[in-house]
Amino acid sequence: MLEQIVDAVEHRTPEGIAAAVSRLIRAGALGAGDRLPTVRDVAAGLGVSPATVSNAWQALSGVGLIVSRGRAGSYVLQASTRWMPPHFGELAGSHVLSRLDLSTGTPDPELLPDLTAALTRLPTRADTASYLSSPVLPELELHLRASWPYPVSALTIVDGALDAISRSLETLVRFGDRVVVENPTFPPFLDLLDHLGAERVPVDLDAEGLRPDLLATALRSNPVAIILQPRAHNPTGVSMTSERMRELARVLRAHEHLGDPVVIEDDHSGEISSAAAHSLGSWIPQRVLHIRSYAKSHGPDLRIAALGGPEALLDRIVARRLLGPGWTSRMLQTILYELLTASSSVNAVHDARRIYQARQRLFSEALVARGFVHAPSDGINTWIPVGDEKAAVLTLAASGIRAAAGSSFAARPGSGQFLRVTAGRVTGDFESVAGSLAAAAEAG
Numbered sequence: 001m002l003e004q005i006v007d008a009v010e011h012r013t014p015e016g017i018a019a020a021v022s023r024l025i026r027a028g029a030l031g032a033g034d035r036l037p038t039v040r041d042v043a044a045g046l047g048v049s050p051a052t053v054s055n056a057w058q059a060l061s062g063v064g065l066i067v068s069r070g071r072a073g074s075y076v077l078q079a080s081t082r083w084m085p086p087h088f089g090e091l092a093g094s095h096v097l098s099r100l101d102l103s104t105g106t107p108d109p110e111l112l113p114d115l116t117a118a119l120t121r122l123p124t125r126a127d128t129a130s131y132l133s134s135p136v137l138p139e140l141e142l143h144l145r146a147s148w149p150y151p152v153s154a155l156t157i158v159d160g161a162l163d164a165i166s167r168s169l170e171t172l173v174r175f176g177d178r179v180v181v182e183n184p185t186f187p188p189f190l191d192l193l194d195h196l197g198a199e200r201v202p203v204d205l206d207a208e209g210l211r212p213d214l215l216a217t218a219l220r221s222n223p224v225a226i227i228l229q230p231r232a233h234n235p236t237g238v239s240m241t242s243e244r245m246r247e248l249a250r251v252l253r254a255h256e257h258l259g260d261p262v263v264i265e266d267d268h269s270g271e272i273s274s275a276a277a278h279s280l281g282s283w284i285p286q287r288v289l290h291i292r293s294y295a296k297s298h299g300p301d302l303r304i305a306a307l308g309g310p311e312a313l314l315d316r317i318v319a320r321r322l323l324g325p326g327w328t329s330r331m332l333q334t335i336l337y338e339l340l341t342a343s344s345s346v347n348a349v350h351d352a353r354r355i356y357q358a359r360q361r362l363f364s365e366a367l368v369a370r371g372f373v374h375a376p377s378d379g380i381n382t383w384i385p386v387g388d389e390k391a392a393v394l395t396l397a398a399s400g401i402r403a404a405a406g407s408s409f410a411a412r413p414g415s416g417q418f419l420r421v422t423a424g425r426v427t428g429d430f431e432s433v434a435g436s437l438a439a440a441a442e443a444g
Contacts, residue, residue, distance in 0.1 A: 002037040002042065004030075006046055012046050014056040014398065016391070017052070017053060018057075018394040019394060021056070021060055022065055035073050039053045039057060062397030062400070063397045063402070065077060085191035087188065087408060088191050099401065100426075101402045102401060102422045102423070102425055104425070105234060105404070105422055106296075106425075107297075107352075108356075111356070112352070113344070114348070118342065121335075132322075135321070135326075139337055140340075144306050149277040150282040152308035153285070153310055154311040157333055158306075158328060160293060160295060164305050165188075165192065168317065169264070171316050173196045173224055175197035177223070178198065178222065179225045180201045181227050182204075183411040184236065185229075185409060186266075201221050203215050205236060209228070215252075219251070220258060229265070229266050230265050230266075231378055232273040232275070232377075232379025233379075234268065234381055235409045236377065237378050237423075239273065262313070263288045263289070264291070265279055265280065265290045267279075267292045268293045270292050270297050271294075271297040272353045272379065273353070288309055292305060292308075297353075298349065303332070357376075359426055359427070362430045366433070367384075367437065370438040379424070380423065381423065384419045386443075388417060389418065392419055392440040392443050396419075403440075406418025408420075
């Protein structure tokens with residue numbers, strides 16, 4: 001094993017050594033449970049100081065690839081995410097402890113509204129008059145329709161944005177069908193398409209979102225669906241303008257002779273997004289399924305989202321859910337309604353939106369001061385180009401910071417070297433974090 005590691009090292013720096021061992025682990029050349037050679041043996045084999053190898057081992061430990069057991073040595077960690085879908089599982093390393101975890105893509109828990117008042121509104125028994133009652137609380141539906149970005153013909157409640165995406169795709173997609181996805185995109189979308197046997201058609205983004213010229217090209221492949229994120233795009237933080245939405249609608253109408261793909265819009269950040277809510281439903285409502293999630297704004301563990309669209313499609317989704325979970329708990333719907341209407345929680349979400357926007361601005365300014373070309377992102381995530389992705393992750397880990405590797409979000413291999421950074425979790429010391437990112441971007 002020592003010879004294998006020595007041969008794999010291209011650069012005899014802590015970052016280079018860690019990157020080489022990382023490649024061996026991910027390729028399966030070093031298996032879970034394997035004991036690594038001692039720091040002194042590796043140092044002697046490479047002709048470097050033990051401190052150099054020790055720093056590499058610390059970086060690998062920081063990203064959860066190896067574990068030190070004191071005098072018993074260091075070992076390759078057993079993967080703990082076998083139950084996760086592949087693309088989703090690539091993000092699971094974010095649970096390794098670090099000084100500052102910017103890899104999670106989750107909101108700051110301190111900025112979520114207090115549930116106390118909403119919980120007092122719950123019924124004392126989890127009862128329902130009939131299994132065939134309307135799946136949506138009438139008062140919640142009225143409130144949602146009033147805030148929807150366009151007049152929608154039908155609306156239902158589901159168990160989070162991914163549940164809405166999954167049920168929409170299962171209704172529309174058959175094995176071998178093509179689906180347009182943004183590049184980069186949210187990794188679970190790729191897992192869902194792989195599960196359905198669908199072929200992804202990646203379309204690149206620019207500073208305003210999905211590129212209309214590349215969408216026009218993709219439509220020639222006759223896709224049955226298009227998945228896009230209209231604002232606070234994960235991972236890039238891009239939000240689409242009304243003008244861009246209008247351009248995309250024009251492209252879709254111009255290619256109707258090739259097919260009529262359904263657009264699935266995932267507005268996952270909803271009320272903490274600083275951009276206005278736009279939807280292609282304003283131009284082509286008969287072909288749009290629009291999702292608004294409340295995980296980022298009101299709490300990931302609420303697992304609740306609204307799905308609106310054409311009645312014919314929504315009826316199929318609601319009917320299928322009746323043969324599974326039936327409906328989303330009306331107790332959860334009551335909590336959501338109270339959170340959306342009570343002044344205390346409305347103010348809390350408004351403050352969270354303002355704070356995230358300020359954090360993104362301060363983070364961007366700190367990056368620009370370090371020589372980066374960067375504009376403030378929307379929502380909680382931002383997208384950072386780096387020279388060598390693996391080296392950047394390991395360099396950040398050595399400084400106690402975690403970020404998500406951009407390759408996990410690539411809908412097309414070879415889409416560049418990036419990190420997704422959850423800037424909304426940076427609460428202070430923006431200059432120091434930006435400095436660590438600058439060093440990571442140059443690593444390797």
